[in-house]
Amino acid sequence: MSTTGYNESLLDHEAREADKPAARRRARRRPEPFTVASHIVVTLFGLFCLIPLWMIIAGSFTDETVLARQGYSLFPNPFSLAAYELLFSGQSLLNGYVASLFITLVGTILSVSSTASLAWVIARRLPWISRPLTVFAYVPMLFHGGLVPLYLLVTQVLSLSNSWFAVILPILLAPFLVFITVSFFRQLPEEILDAARIDGAGELRIFFQIVLPLSKPILAVLGLFYAVTYWNEWFMALLFVSDPDKYPLQLILQNLIANVTNATSLPGATAAQAAAPVYQLRFAMTVLTVGPILLAYPFAQRFFVKGITLGATKG
């Protein structure tokens, strides 16, 4: 586990190193070595993530010849919008945004509500119910029927071809997230629930009026993870949506990048396609994928602040 060792030794080392200057800076309060170390480690890891992010953004604006020469770029020079022009030309992306927004919004709402309610039933450890349900929800994490049966199910049994629900339904529940939620629910302070029961609240009321409001952080995690999944989903759309006007954004981008990277050696491609900026396009595609999510993430973060204090027990 070299990474762990790395982090830990870095932690100790940096903590010792950083102790002195940090102490001088914040002389008013005794600085906690661990807090200082945390700032340093998080910052270092942040840089470890930020530098590639910057390279990708800068690369997406850099002329292809420079990228082909060195593979990256720290400053977009010469500046070029070629990749974005290509991405935004051709098929209108507006329809794609509409489709993606619909799939993400409707899908996330359906997913979060069904995941949370199923997880609560499992978390309650009901005799004869919770344990079988655990197994029932776990098995699909390991066993998959494969593509062909799913295709037959959606197109022939459910007749969902060309519908956005054909994209949402097959990935509606992630067993992984069900169990993460179960584990969170089981950490909720029991006193609150007991208090409610003494007040005569029914199981459904407890769930909707006490458990859910207390669980905002995990609901935010669920919302974030599901939204990310739906926003990035293109394979289900490839399988089940055949009308190009209904393609979600990611499928349009996916098609474009597949065709452009193949265009160089494909008969039938125009010369302009053969000269498409391959590196630049891959970077620009990452930016377009990440952009909206990074904008949405701070909203989800609002719920990660300390939500539960025991003050809530009084209620």
Add this chain to the structure above:
Amino acid sequence: MTRNFSRRHFLALSGAAGLGAALAGGMPQAFAAGLSGTSLTLLPSQAPSNWKAVLDKANAALLAEHGFTLDAQFINWSNYGQQSLLKFTAGASFDTALQALWLNMAQLQQSGSLADLTGELDKWPNLKAQIAPKLIEANSWNGKLWGIPQVNSAGRVQHFSIRQDLAEKHGFGEIWDFDTLERYFYTIKEKEDGVTPFGIGANSTWVLAVPTPTGMFNQQSWEDPTRMQYLFAGSGLRFLLAKDAATTGSSKPIPFWEDDGVVAALRKIRKYHEDGIINADPFNSDSATIQSQFQAGRIASIWSMTDGLASNQLVGLRKAVPTASLAQVVPFGKPLSEVKPVQTFQADNMVVVNANGGDVDRALALQDWLSVKQNHDLIEYGIEGTDWEAAGDDSLNQLSQYAFPGYALLWRSALERRSSFMTESEKAVFDWAQDYDNFATDTFASFIPDVSAVKQEAAQMNNVIIQHANPLFHGLADVDAQLDKLKSAADAAGLNMLQAEMEKQADAYLKARG
């Protein structure tokens, strides 16, 4: 499946065909009776920019002439193989699709998913006029035709596209022979800082050594381009068959590493790698990356095929290097008029008709309609005046971004137009490749090895080849040591069974051929 694409040229070369039966005669039949509905076709890539307008125009004409309309479902290249197989498996309803041996054509044919087209062409005069009898013969499997071959030249010959401007800068004229080409590589390495003399991507590696009928760096095959390689689909193991098989009647297949010419080529590639002639990172470069670097002026020569596409590189290249020019170096060491390389005349791509849920007459009516120049031009190049304009009889200027995957529906060599900026050098090679008489037919031209008896061995061999042979093809390992590893791994994976089965089938083919 995502890898299918970059392999298409190469896999196609290895293709084989069934015993041909010339479809002479045949009764012209009354048609157009009872055709209706929509002929749906599965196509790779995505809808061209102006597709709706083009389709409307085409459908108006089709409806009037034949009583049905055309519709296309485009599936992007990276997913085409998987998705089209899925649609066949799920019994989806469509008329035609692109298939090929490098996709799943053999599998689909064996399971009865493809309509038998033997003899059908005779009913369709326009189509028949555009498909050479030789092509039908070579692409029939055991005398049966399972798809309509889509080609834009008679022979397919791999060669080099080189930066001629760099050649001239360093005092080279036209390059013909291997030794001069080698000198060109070393001169570039020495004098052009930061330029790799030759670049090639992953997956296309064996073409450097194994004859098809020439290997790019197989000097022996340059002098004697008379052998093709054959393999069981999916095994990766290329066999060479005895040169005198036609007279002796025995094929005596040997794995490629037992051929002196191939081993010499492997040693040369190793040397090129050590001297920095070939890009050092072939495993990490796909063909798009290589093309991108070629267009940025970082690579002096790349692999090309006689498909009329080589000059397309100039558009991007001239943005980076305004004075750049390209020349094609064909691996024969002498003028094209003096060589007659062997070919199998196997088509890379076939249009197949879906046997369960497709309409054979409608599919062929469409193929026939697309064999008329005017209709062909409309679908392949778009609306004249808006998307393209004619430049001479057989060339065009593109006016828009309209790009249609013609090879998946309507390639007819005589009707294909060339881009107006095709270089003279490429024109010469491409023209030469159009004539069947410029090539000899390989002894085993229509031989398709049937993998079903040795499927497991083939799948395991595929891994052995990727793991142990690819480093050799790239020059990344010491030749003798790596050959030993390759041989013992191949033995363990069932080389004997594959070799024996290949011999059995090839001999049977020879016998049947008479």
Add this chain to the structure above:
Amino acid sequence: MQGKAVVPATRRRRPSSPDGLVLLLLAVPGIAWFSVFAYGPMAGLVVAFKDFNVRDGIFGSPWNGFANFRYFLTSGDAVTIIVNTLFLNALFLSASLLAGLILALMLNEIRGSLYRRFMQSTIFFPYFVSPIVISIMLQVILSGVGGSGGALNNLLSVIDLPQLSWYTEPGAWPWILTIVKVWQLGGYTSVIFLAAITAISEEVYEAAAIDGASRARMALSITTPLLLPTLGVLLVLGVGRIFFGDFATIYAIVQDNGILFPTTDVIDTYVFRSLRTIGDFGTTAAIGLFQSVVGFFFVTAAVLVQRRFHKESSIL
């Protein structure tokens, strides 16, 4: 376990049975979805025991017993590949969980500032970078475009160390891939832990502060033990998938570089490579089923161990 503030879940009062039935209503959408979309298509698993052909489809193709399983299990590489799969997955799982845990603990120290939010977004971002872009960036670092050296080699030569041809050094790759996984999943995993941290009562920390505990002490003795259940769940879920290789990342990075196979080839990449042209659904399904069954045994074992030693965090 320091969790005085949290009543262990096992002591929960169980609801009376009519209430239990009402509660069951909540599970109906989930049960319905699993039945249709997860268990429905599982009928397709029979193809693992069939000689599949396209025309007859999954249910019409003839049975062929265990023939499809033979291919993988009898191949000479099976042992290496299974060992690689287990070893790499164990590395990835432990490294990314530890990184996520440490990051969450440390992010938790950075309080209420814009800086924390910024960092949280930043470390989450690598999760979105596609494997192909990761592969390009690795090449820039390790070999340079066109194999011309690479950033790391330039660094090595500056400090007078010999340059290495990384893409022909199999020994280094388990560690390189692990670093990639930590980069990719560290932030993502930390989000899960952060959510769990918010469930810890503030009063526990206040009490500890009064006792004079340092922040490090609190992180180690209060937060970490309370995160154990979450860690346990993540670990068990990961153990179940331990026989499935991380196909997308490994394949995008290693591609068909046979020189690296001895240390990087896992079941999924091996199967994809050997069957991509033959495209046999039966064999592919058989190997998938084999992975699932083995995974099932692993996870059962893990759950039993967990119930024995740390019952509170058991998912059952």
